[in-house]
Amino acid sequence: MEEFDGAGKLKISELAERAKVTKRTIDYYTKLGLLNAERSSSKYRFYDHSSIKRIEFIEDRKKAGLTLNEIKKELSEKFFEEIDLLELRLKINELNRDVSAVLSRLEKLGFKKDDEIKKKISHESLSLIQKLLLLFT
Incomplete structure (x- = not known):
């Protein structure tokens, strides 16, 4: 060992x-x-x-x-897992706010967000993001 x-x-x-x-x-x-x-x-x-x-x-x-x-x-295992899940939800909400702020800023700068973002993100990634958002909201 x-x-x-x-x-x-x-x-x-x-x-x-x-x-x-x-x-x-x-x-x-x-x-x-x-x-x-x-x-x-x-x-x-x-x-x-x-x-x-x-x-x-x-x-x-x-x-x-x-x-x-x-x-x-x-502090049993089950309870601590719930805390971790809550922390994950809080982080996802924080990321949502950050992404919204960035998109808003880009929009003000004349960036065409829909077309440009669709070009950068694959269908699989978009689907995964949507599923995660549904799961944690």
């Missing part, structure tokens, strides 16, 4: 800095099972980049008055 070296992962100090919490908080959340860490052969703990969002979620829920046990229940 290959040894884990932590490549692509965050050390506890890096995670603490990015998530704006203390290393002690990360230790506590890890002991409670709110965060998952991988250990290297030298016993260092490494965290996925998704741990940043997880800590932000925990901190937000604490501010809302939930206990850590209640938060742990919410």
Whole structure:
């Protein structure tokens, strides 16, 4: 079995800095099972980049008055998948706004959007975009 070296992962100090919490908080959340860490052969703990969002979620829920046990229940796999789906919907909405703003700007500049865009986008891509928009709106 290959040894884990932590490549692509965050050390506890890096995670603490990015998530704006203390290393002690990360230790506590890890002991409670709110965060998952991988250990290297030298016993260092490494965290996925998704741990940043997880800590932000925990901190937000604490501010809302939930206990850590209640938060742990919410962090079940099914619930976290729903959070990821919500984030995806928010990003799609943000992209829609950005695309609308760009198209509006191009229109003001005299760009004939329909013909030019149709030339650049394949039928398959257009169909996929439409399906994604229907799915997430």
